[in-house]
Amino acid sequence: MGSRIIATGACLPEKAVSNEELGKLINEINGLEGAEGIDDQWVAKRSGIHERRIVTGENTSDLAAGAAQQVLSRSGTAAEDIDLIIVASCTPDYQTPNLGSMVQRQIGADRAVCFGISAACSGFIFALSVADKYVGSGLAKKAIVIGAEVLSKATDWSDKNTCVLFGDGAAAVLIEHSETQAIxxxxxxxxxxxxxxxxxxxxxxxxxxxxxxxxxxxxxxxxxxxxxxxxxxxxxxxxxxxxxxxxxxxxxxxxxxxxxxxxxxxxxxxxxxxxxxxxxxxxxxxxxxxxxxxxxxxxxxxxxxxxxxxxxxxxxxxxxxxxxxxxxxxxxxx
Amino acid sequence: MIFRKIRDIIAERTDIDPANITPDTNMKEDLQADSLDLFQIISDIEDEFGIDIDSPSDIVYVSDAVEMVKRLLEDEA
The missing domain is CATH 3.40.47.10 (Thiolase/Chalcone synthase)
Known part of the structure; x- marks a missing residue:
């Protein structure tokens, strides 16, 4: 017995910021001119990144709830059938309440046990592992596992070495109890x-x-x-x-x-x-x-x-x- | 011996003339290397000497790399 992923979904901010646009901002903040300036090539060569999504006001819980809503609609699952919501994030809205509870409120999954996990970029895997133990053991039948970040609010926009790397977004999976183990x-x-x-x-x-x-x-x-x-x-x-x-x-x-x-x-x-x-x-x-x-x-x-x-x-x-x-x-x- | 091997690895990765690489060369500033360039140099050093460098940021100068390799080889012996 185990768990199986039955739906995936995502919620990404609409605003895309290119390296060129970001470079202009960094150059302005740091007074960089000419060859010293940051451009698309400078960022792409160091990271492979060309653009990133940046929120225009949504916070992490909004993106997380958007991703959760999508897995519900794609799988035809009612919010009240969700037993567990785990959200991995290192940029939550608050220290408390946890992001799981905030998602619960937005999607109306009133029966669910909800909590957050802090394991940075490994967080989604940690959350999925925990959810699998709940669902695989029968403690929960259906769970939503989410990775959600608004890293732009934790970014030093004057530091060219880090600010070019990060973006905002969220995505989720819906897992359910299965006779066979998918993990x-x-x-x-x-x-x-x-x-x-x-x-x-x-x-x-x-x-x-x-x-x-x-x-x-x-x-x-x-x-x-x-x-x-x-x-x-x-x-x-x-x-x-x-x-x-x-x-x-x-x-x-x-x-x-x-x-x-x-x-x-x-x-x-x-x-x-x-x-x-x-x-x-x-x-x-x-x-x-x-x-x-x-x-x-x-x-x-x-x-x-x-x-x-x-x-x-x-x-x-x-x-x-x-x-x-x-x-x-x-x-x-x- | 260790210095010469490390110097050759750095020269190959950075296209800097080996004659310009000394124990006092600053790995980051003098080589104009970013974090991943440095990682690749250190990774080559690990492969060359069959060691595992757990604290790469302790290496600032080429001499630090030489001393670290010496110590790790001694620990293994």
Whole structure:
């Protein structure tokens, strides 16, 4: 017994910001001119990203609820039949209420147990793993799992090295109880010894008694030690994919698509090289959406599904990595 | 020996003349390398010496890389 994905959906802001448009903003803020300036080529060469979606006022819960609504309508499921809603995000609207409860309110899934998960770019895999345990055990029959981010509100728009990378968006899957297990294998892990190398949303321990400086705007920003993160990403993505396949006695030839977290094309290129496989096996859409953290894997999965590129029985690998540091790799039979 | 191998790896990845790479070369500033360029250099160093560098950001100068490789090889011995 297990769980099976029966629908996917997404909610992306309509506003697309090109590298050219973003470059103009960065150049203006930093007083960069001529050859020093940021343009499409500068960003694309470093990341493979050409544009990203940016909210015009919607917050993370709005995008998450939009994605949830889409999986309900696509699967013909009533909101009151949902037993569980888990939302992965590192940019929630509030510390409390959790995003799951906010989605519940927007879609009217009044019976559901709702909570959030914070595991950054691995968050969707962590959430799907937890939901699978609920649904597979029979504790819940139907669950909505969402990855949702508004990273633009946690971005330092004067920092050319990070602000070009991120985008906003959300996507969801609806899973239901199944006699067969669609998740054939998984590896989740954390490396807290490197928790300091990728951070956002710092809350200083300020109170009325201690004189600690209260939270400043820049405390919300995403900060990253690129070398440490890239090193971790390439090594862990490669080793965890092979580890999950080895445990099931499978090879990369048995896999139709690897859907990696869409952080940077050069990471994906380096992993493909390490694994000795064609880059075409990796589904890539970061050129259009940038890095949407926990939303990037379900956004990519939804695109594959919408385009009819997944057939029943196909084996795919979902692989996230990011802040924590965390990683989550999952082998799924569609 | 270790320095020469590291110098050659850097030269190959960056197209910088090996004669201009010294132990005092700053890996980021002098090589004008971004994070992924540096990762690729460090990855080549790991492959060359059969080691795993867990804290790549501790490497600032070429001499740091040499010392780290020495230490990791000694730990393995």
């Amino acid at each position: 054939l294998g998984e590896e989740l892990g954390s490396k807290g010894s490197k928790s300091h190398v990728l951070t956002n949303g710092y809350f200083p321990a300020a109170n009325a008694f201690n004189g600690v400086e209260p939270m400043k705007v820049e405390d919300a920003y995403t900060r990253m030690d690129g070398l440490e993160v890239f090193s971790f990403a390439v090594k862990k993505l490669s080793s965890s994919i092979m580890s999950v396949l080895d445990k099931e006695g499978l090879s990369l030839d048995d896999i139709k698509y690897i859907v990696p977290h869409q952080a940077n094309l050069r990471i994906i290129e380096a992993v493909a090289k390490r694994l000795g496989t064609e880059q075409d096996k990796f589904y890539v859409n970061l050129d259009r959406f940038g890095n949407t953290s926990s939303a990037s894997i379900p956004i990519a999965l939804n695109e594959l599904n919408e385009e009819g590129r997944l057939e029943r029985g196909d084996r795919i690998v979902l692989a996230g990595f990011g802040g924590g540091l965390t990683w989550g790799t999952m082998l799924i039979e569609w």
